Amino acid sequence: MAQKTILLVEDNPDDEALTLRALRKSKILNNIVVARDGVEALDYLFCTGSYSDRDPHDLPQVVLLDLKLPKIDGLEVLRRVRAEDRTQMLPVVILTSSKEELDMANAYINGANSYVRKPVDFNQFVDAIGQLGLYWLVLNEVPPQ
Amino acid sequence: MDKSTLSPRIIPPEINAEELRGLQDYWDVYEAHRDEIFGELLRRIAQIPEFRFFIENTSLHPSAEQQRENIERQRRAIYEGEWEPYLNNLWEQGKSYAQAGLDFRSWFLVVSAFRQLVRPYLLEAYNQTPNRLLDAMTGGDILIEFAMSVIGESYLDTKEQLIRERDQKIQAAIEREHADEIFRGLLETAPDPVVVVNSEGSIILVNTQFERIFGYLRDDVIGQSVDILVPTRFHQQHPTHRGHYYKEPRVRPMGSGLELYGVHKNGSEFPVEISLSPLDTADGILVTAAIRDISERKQVEEQIRKLNADLEQRAVQLEAANKELEAFSYSVSHDLRAPLRTIDGFSMALLEDYGEKLDDDGRNYLMRVRTAAQRMSQLIDDLLNLSRVTRAPLNAEPTNLSSIVQRVVHELQQTNPDRIVDVSIMPNLVAESDPRLIKVVLENLVSNAWKYSSKQEFARIEFGVLEEAVNGRVYFIRDNGVGFDMAYVNKLFGVFQRLHTSSEFAGIGIGLAIVQRIISRHGGRVWAEGAPNEGATFYFTL
Numbered sequence A: 001m002a003q004k005t006i007l008l009v010e011d012n013p014d015d016e017a018l019t020l021r022a023l024r025k026s027k028i029l030n031n032i033v034v035a036r037d038g039v040e041a042l043d044y045l046f047c048t049g050s051y052s053d054r055d056p057h058d059l060p061q062v063v064l065l066d067l068k069l070p071k072i073d074g075l076e077v078l079r080r081v082r083a084e085d086r087t088q089m090l091p092v093v094i095l096t097s098s099k100e101e102l103d104m105a106n107a108y109i110n111g112a113n114s115y116v117r118k119p120v121d122f123n124q125f126v127d128a129i130g131q132l133g134l135y136w137l138v139l140n141e142v143p144p145q
Numbered sequence B: 001m002d003k004s005t006l007s008p009r010i011i012p013p014e015i016n017a018e019e020l021r022g023l024q025d026y027w028d029v030y031e032a033h034r035d036e037i038f039g040e041l042l043r044r045i046a047q048i049p050e051f052r053f054f055i056e057n058t059s060l061h062p063s064a065e066q067q068r069e070n071i072e073r074q075r076r077a078i079y080e081g082e083w084e085p086y087l088n089n090l091w092e093q094g095k096s097y098a099q100a101g102l103d104f105r106s107w108f109l110v111v112s113a114f115r116q117l118v119r120p121y122l123l124e125a126y127n128q129t130p131n132r133l134l135d136a137m138t139g140g141d142i143l144i145e146f147a148m149s150v151i152g153e154s155y156l157d158t159k160e161q162l163i164r165e166r167d168q169k170i171q172a173a174i175e176r177e178h179a180d181e182i183f184r185g186l187l188e189t190a191p192d193p194v195v196v197v198n199s200e201g202s203i204i205l206v207n208t209q210f211e212r213i214f215g216y217l218r219d220d221v222i223g224q225s226v227d228i229l230v231p232t233r234f235h236q237q238h239p240t241h242r243g244h245y246y247k248e249p250r251v252r253p254m255g256s257g258l259e260l261y262g263v264h265k266n267g268s269e270f271p272v273e274i275s276l277s278p279l280d281t282a283d284g285i286l287v288t289a290a291i292r293d294i295s296e297r298k299q300v301e302e303q304i305r306k307l308n309a310d311l312e313q314r315a316v317q318l319e320a321a322n323k324e325l326e327a328f329s330y331s332v333s334h335d336l337r338a339p340l341r342t343i344d345g346f347s348m349a350l351l352e353d354y355g356e357k358l359d360d361d362g363r364n365y366l367m368r369v370r371t372a373a374q375r376m377s378q379l380i381d382d383l384l385n386l387s388r389v390t391r392a393p394l395n396a397e398p399t400n401l402s403s404i405v406q407r408v409v410h411e412l413q414q415t416n417p418d419r420i421v422d423v424s425i426m427p428n429l430v431a432e433s434d435p436r437l438i439k440v441v442l443e444n445l446v447s448n449a450w451k452y453s454s455k456q457e458f459a460r461i462e463f464g465v466l467e468e469a470v471n472g473r474v475y476f477i478r479d480n481g482v483g484f485d486m487a488y489v490n491k492l493f494g495v496f497q498r499l500h501t502s503s504e505f506a507g508i509g510i511g512l513a514i515v516q517r518i519i520s521r522h523g524g525r526v527w528a529e530g531a532p533n534e535g536a537t538f539y540f541t542l
Helices: A013-025 A038-046 A074-083 A099-107 A121-140 B019-034 B034-045 B049-056 B066-082 B082-099 B104-125 B130-189 B208-214 B238-247 B295-357 B359-393 B399-413 B434-452 B485-492 B511-521
Strands: A003-010 A031-036 A064-065 A091-098 A113-119 B195-199 B202-204 B258-263 B270-282 B285-295 B397-400 B421-425 B429-435 B459-467 B472-479 B526-530 B536-540
Touching: A003 A038, A013 A031, A013 B019, A013 B238, A013 B295, A031 A038, A038 A064, A038 A074, A064 A074, A064 A121, A074 A091, A074 A099, A091 A121, A091 B295, A099 A113, A099 B295, A113 A121, A121 B202, A121 B295, B019 B034, B019 B066, B019 B104, B019 B130, B034 B104, B066 B459, B082 B104, B082 B130, B104 B130, B195 B208, B208 B258, B208 B285, B238 B285, B270 B295, B295 B359, B359 B511, B397 B399, B397 B434, B397 B485, B399 B421, B399 B459, B429 B434, B434 B472, B434 B511, B434 B536, B485 B526, B511 B526, B511 B536
Parallel strands: A003 A031, A003 A064, A064 A091, A091 A113, B421 B459
Antiparallel strands: B195 B202, B195 B285, B258 B270, B270 B285, B397 B429, B459 B472, B472 B536, B526 B536
């Protein structure tokens, strides 16, 4: 079985470093691709732009998607992913700072599989990332291609 | 003379053959001596003062011609049975006497005199035949009495009619005077100035309110042109408009849709409303103009317009403020927390990766950095909660407060299984409120009671309601915990205000601020009473 990739869409380098550290601490050693804005994330998923020579059938196991992103925001990324046949069933976990009800509602309406708020306490953050990894990479069965 | 003018009470006499013979005998004697009898009669009645007038008044005194006609009518009645012309004539005579104001009693005297004057001639004529004398006298009496009764009826009828007419005239006069009085009364009691104008545009009547509002005295304006009350700029058109009104006078407001102004004696103008009504009088059509000073109404309208405009602007500002607040909350929610995560995360990384290179102080400092970051994160969350409470829509419905308190206590008991608290909840207190928001209130108040009674050996919490005259239904949550000093009661509901240190009791001081917002959004009030170490009671209305 091929190495399961995680697509982390995150513009804040501190959060990126902390997330990667948390993944590492949770013994999640998968290949992690980081996209730093919405456009880059879509390019990766749809194999366009700088990712045009990627194999379109090689989809990540899970996308960890921030909501506030430069260029195209997280909700729009989610909408486009769900609009595309090839990616409509791709597991997408919203990983964000916000606990605003509107954000949560919009995420679920647009087809997010899960909504996780990043805790400030790093111990809790590691915990959360660990559980996410365990669930989406080990327990969860991916949809048929 | 038409027959119909005869009084229905007069019926031509029914005379039998015997009476007719007597009547004709009488007539023959009277006609033979008419001049002597009549001459003597005139002499005699000249002695009756009431009748002298009749003698002297030629219009009433029959001319020779009329007398001849009278004689002829009488003769034809007696000899040919043609009573009607004779009776009509008698009727007319009675009428003219009555109209001349002749006393009816005088007539009686005349007729008695006449009877006496005729009698000697009858005696002389029928001296030899007493039966004929008796019949002729009876016939004469029949004629005289019949004539008397016709004239009498006519006289009375006319008198009655005259009295009726006079009464009507008097009544009409009284009514006219009364109407005048009523009109003046109405004019004076009218709430607004009233000006009565004739067809030339001259003022002929005003009321006291006019004097008050326009500053003129009655005598200043009576006879003046109504134009003195109209701004100069309207002088040119005003007579034309007035002319139009007189062509089609009816009750209507003046210049509907136009802004009208009156001019005070001192020259100042004020906005007015005028209603016109025509008044048909003996002096031609007059126009009554009721003038209402609407300065005050205009001012009020202007104020209302301004207030509405202000209100609209405020609503716009409020909406903008709300949008801004939402944008702010959104930004706080996302952006303010990220740096805190960095501070905490990298402090942790430092501790984990380089912990051995630091001494206890260094590690302690990093722990303090982390604690502060986490606390700030908590503060941000609480502020966001507070702002959410303010922004959330209010959906009030009947809500069972008692069962919410029961659930909250149950949760607290599960979280702190070792606490033994005597909880008393008045059952089934239902209030019209937003169930989600009121739950936040009760959670805060009950957890406070739970928290601040934790050091008590026998903790007690009570939820109930009081019926107060001033406040109506007042709900309360009481505990026997540490209480507070009433000197600081004003700080209780402030944001991040605390009466205890975090080491004494955990918390950051946002709960009661949220409680107060929710209660005031329900249109209620919340307040507290307490004393150090004697517990606290929180009251609220909805």
